[in-house]
Amino acid sequence: MSTVVTADDETIALAKDGDHAAWRALYQANAGRLVVWLDTQPTRDAGVSAEDVAADAWLTAARKIADFDGTSDEFAGWLFGIARLLLRNAQRRTSRRRTSPTSVEILDLSAREPAPDASAGPDSDGWVAWLLSHLPERERQVVACLDVVGLDVPSTCAALGMSASAVRVARHRGLRRLRGLGVVLTA
Structure with a gap:
């Protein structure tokens, strides 16, 4: 059983080297749909906005890009995974410490x-x-x-x-x- 190692494509290799044009290409390809996806998640429960989680995901991706091996097409899955984990951490933090003594408004879909x-x-x-x-x-x-x-x-x-x-x-x-x-x- 052999594992397939995907070589970085040119955009990812340039992004790892800090090339601004490569980061801009990755951002343009993924930023809008990341925020749209986060808007479908229960970010309100975590006390954060979709834009805040997306910004944190981009910062984390910039710090950890050296650990990413793959193509610019695979970058989206990696970035969305980072955002999912950040959102889950925010939800855990919020559920552990309720800092507001007033009741939290809950969206009642019924x-x-x-x-x-x-x-x-x-x-x-x-x-x-x-x-x-x-x-x-x-x-x-x-x-x-x-x-x-x-x-x-x-x-x-x-x-x-x-x-x-x-x-x-x-x-x-x-x-x-x-x-x-x-x-x-x-x-």
Whole structure:
């Protein structure tokens, strides 16, 4: 059994050397979809914004780029994995020490309308968030990675720390649940 070692492509090699143009290319390819993906996660529970977690993920990636071996295509999965771990750490910190003596406002999805605002179209963030709110966390994360921000299966596996089979099963179950709501997703 041999392991395949992927050589760094030119963009990653330049980023490791501190080339600003290479970092800009990686940022342009991944920054927007990282924030969109983080917006689908329960960042409000952690007391942080999606933008804050994304910024921390980029800083961590810049510090640890020397440890990354792969191509610029594989960089997205690695970066999303960093963001997932940072978000989970923030959620743990928040759950351990509640510093506010007042009650925390909790988003109650059962009190929401059965459908998104009629003016919200299928391309709006509110509509996507409403759909994803009906899925269990694992399925929500997989559908958000694959179908909302457009990661491929290997990048989603790296980002979520799951096997390819688990990703495919979670996506299948999530899409089946959405179809049960009368939603048909087309590619």
